[in-house]
Amino acid sequence: MSDKKVRVRFAPSPTGGLHLGGVRTVLFNYLFAKKHKGDFVLRIEDTDQNRYVEGAEQYILDCLKWCGITPDESPVVGGQYAPYRQSERKPIYREYAERLVAQGHAYYAFDTPEELDAKRKEIPNFQYGHAHRYELCNSLNLPLQEVEALLHANTPHVIRIKMPQDDTISFNDMIRGYVSFDTNQVDDKVLLKADGMPTYHLAVVVDDYLMKITHAFRGEEWLPSAPVHLLLWEFLGWKADMPEWAHLPLILKPDGHGKLSKRDGARLGFPVYAMNWLDKKTGELTPGFRELGFLPEAFLNLLAMLGWNDGTDQEIFSLDEMIEKFSIERISKAGAKFDFEKAKWYNAEWIKRTDAESLKLKVWEILKEKGVTVTDEAYLLKVIDIVKERCVLLPDFYQQSAYFFQQPAEYDINSVKPKWTDAKTDFFNALVTVLPELDSFEPAATETRFKALAEEKGLKVGDLMLPFRIMLVGGKFGPHVFDIAALLGPSETIIRIEKALEAFTG
């Protein structure tokens, strides 16, 4: 690596929600930048006016924010190399495209999309390249005057790169090592579209150069077009400044085959996007990890482990730890199938490790949404501590803790009623009178008294525990009963026993 300051960019196209692979690319970019005390730039690649989606840019910004990743430069915070939206840089690209034409590395092409479609149908494996470019409508083939006339008449045209013949383009990918391509196999990609906007190929090279990007991370799907980019760096005379490339392995469908897509989420029942995404045109809502109840720490952690590890058995990493441990050499080459079960495990681990204070707000919101009002913060903190180890997703806090704030709306009556006896009624009536006499309502104290009373009444403790639990909780779940009772306090415990007794005996 050179002594230049490390600068990386995440350059999404604002066409919809951000999916797993996108966030992982952000993450690796960010980890690398921060590891090397460099800059992380957010650049919006909105060069396709047809695919542009309102709100997508804001969504990307919100995603980064949720993840705790702050760009050093972006369309909103600006920076030395602004603007960071390619649509706002439009005039820049034409200049470089024209320069390439002037130097003979590119040419004007006047073929219409319809004509090219026809060609593709007519000629098997048609490529706009060395084999066919001299039979098509372009400045390589047409007489100079005719080209000038067409240009003068504002005839719609594109600028294409002229791929050299019989050459090999190779480079050293930071992840894949030596990679090479035969130029005869690569077609004359469009650089500048008829609307004057650059294609990705031109824009990525020009902007990476202008923004002084030193390391370029992107998905493996870009590998086949790498030779075009390499050539552009060379033709434009910037080869010495070319970033190092890292083509990341893809995230694959858990079942079947292929790249993970939005559709798979709907089909298999798990989110693919970082956050909920609402398509304003169709009204379709694509669920996100955030809304499902993932902690951002867990989300980033599980994403990082999809293709990276630190070489030890450690699997739980905070963002800071990842920055410290990250290295490109430890990124795997092969694509990874996404496993939602493991994803949930990461979240459960993170919930367990996060202290109640940090969880407080989120749990409070979840309870509020369900109509459970929390007024005592200290009490909420205690509740979180006692139930968090049985929550996998944030919304699990509702079922696990609602009964601490309100009496059970209904009881799992079938678990107690068939085995109910008058002796049990008698026991709980006695318990209600005995409980207030206790000096301490600590779990151990109530448990001792509970058991003693059972013995006095000649009943088995085991037959009384479940009914007691159901009286307090409503169902067969939750922490230890006496811990629950302790938190609830004597008066609330007694009220619940009495109320449940009516339901059990009625």
Added chain:
RNA sequence: GGCCCGUUCGUCUAGGGGUUAGGACGUUAGAUUUUCAUUCUAGAAACAGGGGUUCGAUUCCCCUACGGGCUACCA
């Protein structure tokens, strides 16, 4: 079809010329928890195939197979 990339338990992966091929998720069994979950213990489970190179290949090379990506005036 052409080109490019890849291939260790079901999944994510560690490892690397000589290992009982390790961990995690999931799964199975047991323990603990007089509920559920947690936790703990144990078990099943993998080097795609064929050729080389080598005293010795899962590891290095080649081929095949399989998987994936690209093949737009989309990124």
